[in-house]
Amino acid sequence: MNAPSFPITPLLPEIRASLAAQSRLVLEAPPGAGKTTQVPLALRNEPWLEGKKIVMLEPRRIAARAAAQFMAQQLGEQVGQTVGYRIRFESRVSAATRIEVVTEGILTRLIQDDPELAGIGAILFDEFHERHLAGDLGAALALDIQHTLRLDLRIVVMSATLDGERIAQWLDAPRLSSPGRSFPVRIEYPPARTQENVEQHLVRVTRHALQSSEGDVLAFLPGRRDIARVQGMLMQSLPDDVEVVPLHGELSLAEQQLALAPADAGMRRVVLATNVAESSITLPGIHVVIDTGLAREPRFDPNSGFTRLETVNISQASADQRAGRAGRVAEGSAYRLWPQSRRLDVSRTAEIMQTELSGLALELAAWGSAQLPWLDPPPSGALSQARELLARLGALDPQQRITVLGRRMLELGATPRLGAAALRAPETLHALVADLLALMEARSPLRGESSRSDDFRARVAALHAWRDRRSATGSSHGADAGALAAIEQASKGWRQRLNLRSAASGVPDSHAVGDLLAHAFPDRIARQDENNPLRYTLANGRDARLHEQTALMGEPWLVVLDLRHEARDSLVLGAAPLDPRMLEHDYPAQFQRMRNVRWNEERGAVEAFEERRFGAIVLERRSVPVQPEDAVPALLAAIRQRGLDALPWSEHARRLRLRMQSLRAWMPELGVPDVSDAQLLATLEAWLAPYLQSKRKLDALSEDELSQALIALFDYEQRKQLDAQAPDSLTVPSGQLRRLEYTPGEPPVLAVKLQELFGLADTPCVAGGRVPVTLHLLSPAGRPIQVTQDLKGFWERTYPEVKKELKGRYPKHPWPDDPWTATPTHRAKPRGT
Template sequence: MIAPMFPITPLLPELQTVLASKSRLVLEAPPGAGKTTQVPLALRDAPWLDGKKIVMLEPRRIAARAAAQFMAQQLGEPIGQTVGYRIRFESKVGAATRIEVVTEGILTRLIQADPELTGIGAILFDEFHERHLAGDLGAALALDIQHTLRPDLRIVVMSATLDGERIAQWLDAPRISSPGRSFPVRIEYPPARTQESTEQHLVRVTRQALEENEGDILAFLPGRREIARVQGMMHALQRDDLEVVALHGELSLAEQQLALAAAEGGMRRIVLATNVAESSVTLPGIRVVIDAGLAREPRFDPNSGFTRLETLSISQASADQRAGRAGRVAEGAAYRLWPQSRRLDASRTAEIMQVELSGLALELAAWGSAELPWLDPPPAGALAQARELLIRLGALDAQQRITALGRRMLELGATPRLAAAALRAPEALHALVADLLALMDARSPLRGEQARSDDFRTRVSALHAWRDRRSATGSGHAADAGALAAIEQASKGWRQRLNLRSAASGMPHSHAVGDLLLHAFPDRIARQDEGNPLRYTLANGRGARLHEQTALLGEPWLVVLDLRHEARDSLVLSAAPLDPRVLEQDYPEQFRRVRNVRWSEGRAAVEAFEEHRFGAIVLERRSVPVQAEDAVPALLAAIRQRGLDGLPWSEAARRLRLRMQSLREWMPELGLPDVSEAHLLATLEDWLGPYLQNKRKLDALSEDELSQALAALFDYEQRKQLDAQAPDSLTVPSGQARRLEYSPGEPPVLAVKLQELFGLADTPRVAGGRVPVTLHLLSPAGRPIQVTQDLHGFWERTYPEVKKELKGRYPKHPWPEDPWTATPTHRAKPRGT
């Protein structure tokens, strides 16, 4: 068979030459260049392979099948001979297979099972720009093997949109770029109308695109639900020459092949696709792209501990790649359903930075090291959280070493949570386990009102009713038959892996589902609160609530499978009831009797309880006497919560603190103790703890004891310095002692009647003369006349005016012409003067 020409074809000799002498290579080639199918074929007879196999990692199952099928056709062979593929639950390989296309989980299993990669000469990482977690792990493991065990192993990283320079530096590898083959693509941004949904906008633009362009249309939507809605709306186009097909990862093999085939003569095709169609598969005849600009990607929420798919705006790299689909065979057009002014992120974020990492942590534990040559290392916090979960599941021991259960979990190939549940299940329930593995890995098949059900058992019931050959609607369930068929196919694969001959049927007993899944989510066991039937406490200490129309009302125990994180109590989206006796049987170590001492704000006292707990769930509580050693920490915690103002400060102690704080600021060389609120709260145990011994209430602490605790913070010499440099009061010329008011960060304030300062020329100072006192000069009636730190200037400039104004108002008080030499007094003039 004559090989067709692709844009990548002229570069293949250079690629072969480089790999003859180099063990790593970065290949950049845009969609349609042919890299996925032509590079493996060009390398299969390379001398350095020495008859070994080429393994190519393809991120998506659709693309893996399609690539292998196309290469086999080029060789004129059936799939499974020279070219084969392996994906989850499906394998088409044979003894003669030289090129094997695998998906991400398969590659990791190959490496873990045989770190020397016996019989494998090269690993190709296709579509690496998608930065899937398993792809990053596979590349890091392959590099580790190459550095330590297999220097002859070839590693090729291929991508359509890639930061080639950064990747080449990471790999220390040469870089080859293909210009690809592309025709001009016209970019348009048709605006949405008011109140128009994304689906309505897309259908309207599709009508416009059909009138303005030739050829088939590829429309990008975020997920299967949106695709189904648009399919239902396409009848509004009222055209007989249209064929509308879906393309997403949940389709059967036959449905996927239909979507990838060319349209029949005289028909125009509209392919409604998720981001699986960005670059990994070839779609013939596409001349128009309509892009909603959205994708559904996993995001881990550390607050709730859940990973969920979120609908997000795509990156600029993805937008360019999608638009390029319209220019593969001729000039095309791309209609973008977002404002042209919107700025997109340059590229997508690596999955390793934003997903739950328990699967990765288990793989690293099996490998024996996390010190791998990462392009982007996993975040330390997320990795630590994942290891804590694995310890709870029994996959790691306390020293974070993989256990026998952990190795069996890896072999099963499910997520760590679900693998733990499957392997702990009694053999009689393995058929139900297979169904749960399939259902947990898929979107809910329920539709209509039942789609809002928070009882996970409804999904199990729908699957079993469908399997028992009753229609999805006739069985009493409003369910999507296509979704149930896909779930059944996955369940069949799990049954094969679990060596089961028959499937489950009928409805299992009320607790069976929860009793199995609690082993996947031991941290999400929830118990109903006594006072509120809609509220639950989770074993991890968080609160959760059921919605008003819940199907789970009255269930005392639940295992929560999905929830939406909210500020106070998260909303339960999916859960199943369980039998608490299973917890007692399987998790006896998590049932504990603990003594809990706390401060009761209502009683204003320390109280103690003995509690029987499962995790953070309190099963039973009884009051017990407070022991002396328990009370002090609770009292200190209460003080920290209330603040220092809640303590019984005497006026003298309060003023002492203010003086000390002020002088510490003005004269740091004295080394005075820090008596700020922040420091005193931080050191309560040291200075106040001894005075709280044998107390159960805060009001048992007296003013004298608190004053003694404060005074004990400084010694005699420091007290002398305080009295000298920041005195509590000043003796004014009238002979009276007048109090100074201190406030940290401000000069002290002296409030004094004007007549008491006659004869005083300058403003008093404290802190060794560094800080002038702020004088609040008062009238004979004690009302403010002037605020000043310049007494000399007041006598010279302001006093004559003050005297003129107040002499008539206060004739019984002295108002001398010369305040410098006048006798100070705190009294009125003697009678007769």
């Protein structure tokens, strides 16, 4: 049949010529240009294919089905003939298939199962700008194959919004661009009203758009639950000739096709969609786009070890692509429900930079190398953490090579955690395993009060109750029937993959769910605190708490499946009880006896225990004597925690440190040691540890021992220099010994009565004459008279005034007219003089 004309049609000859001449190409084309469906059809009969097929990667299942169906219609065929698709749990291909549309996980399996890609002549990466982890991995693997095994393999990267120049440099490929077919779109930023949330804002703007414009409305929301709430709000307020249709990845095939079909005659539609509607699929009749500016994307939290979907602001590229949907058939409008002043990121952050990487690490181990031609290489820290998890699950050996279990996990196709749980389960529980795989990968189907339950078994019970009764409408066990139907469909796919003929039903044993999922989350096995029934310690060493209305109260052991990391604590959102006897049987190596030495702050002493542990969970503890070799490290750790003030500093020791610090600053050529707080704390093992031997408490260290430890830092010559250049005291002209006060960074201070300095012309100095002493001149009563470093100037200019003022106040003390020749004294004048 004759193919319709698309904006990309004039560019197709140039695309064919480029791929005939070289093996890689970057193709930029806006939504609606036709790249997804027209490029594969244009390439299917190229001579370089030699009877091989084209595989096109489509990130989303909805888009994969829709693209295959549209191409098959253009050829006048059914899907599964020349054009087919493969997505998770669903395949429509045959021996005649020449164009195969696949989702990301399918492509990775094709490459891993056959690294030479026999029978495949080209791989097309559609919507590459979405930068999904599996897409980045697939592209890196395909390039690796092309460089080493298949020079003839064609690789085409296609997108509506990507950094074409950067992609072309990465691929070392030419770059072609196609115009789109679009009409002007008017952008508006209608402000929210006071106390109006985003859903209420959207409903109000939707009603306005239906009244003020023609055609259908496409509204973008972050997730399925948001869509369900807004759908209910709109259905209560819109006229009967307006149909409200959801569009997201968890819908059944029939529901997805309904959303992609045009409205019936005389009807208008409001399509409520996630970012699945940004690109790749065609929605007919859209004249208005209403955009919340939000999307739900995976974010890995290294603090909790969990990946969760978070609602985030979209990028500018996504905002532009969403708005463009309003200009496909005529002039349109786009309403953005955020302030116009908000600045969006230019493009979406690659998923590889912000998600958990255990699946990627397992794929790389199976491939045999992580040294691939990445566009953005995986972060080394996240990759190391992922490998540690895989080793704990048994998927990697100590040399980080993939094990037999690891390869079986890849074949199963579940995430590494869930794959480990499924493959370790006894065959009698495989039907329950299929349900758990489906439930763990889906959002909770529980609604209302039931949605607050932190007992994961409630979700299993709801699924089994729904399955046993086959309730087609309404809710079951406080659960959403539509959500349960989608979970059942996924469970059916897992049952097929596990070669099961029947589904689980009824109520499982109370520990069955937890015992199975413990193999997925061995690091999150948790034991109840003896003193607080709401608190638990996890095997990974972290602490968590149950909320006050928990359904798990009293359970001594849990496996924690979902956790919200918080500043002070972590809150358990989902968990299941387990039988600790299972741990003895399945994880004997995780049980260890060890000696634990620690500082008891309350007692101010080192104490020792012998502990039996499962991971970081202490199962038994008994007090044992502290060994000498154990005490010193614990004491040093306590000092580092509490600071140097925890030590018994005498006045002599404190003054000694100040002199040492001052001498180091004044005479660096002497090379005296650094005795600052930071340096002393960093070198406790060298200078203090020898004086802590045989001690259990810090207060057992005497003041004299601390002084000895400090002075031992200086060798003999440095001690001589310390006494000579930074003396503890000076002998003044009266013959008395007066103490110097040292402060690092300042000259030393000598506080002395004025009469004791008679006859002294020059200010005393330290540090070989480099640093003049600061004199605090005192009255006979010891009160300050003058602060100076210029004694000569004091005698010449200031003394006469001081004498005049103080002679009458202190008549018993000498006040000579000539202080230069007077006899210094620390006493009053003798009687009768």
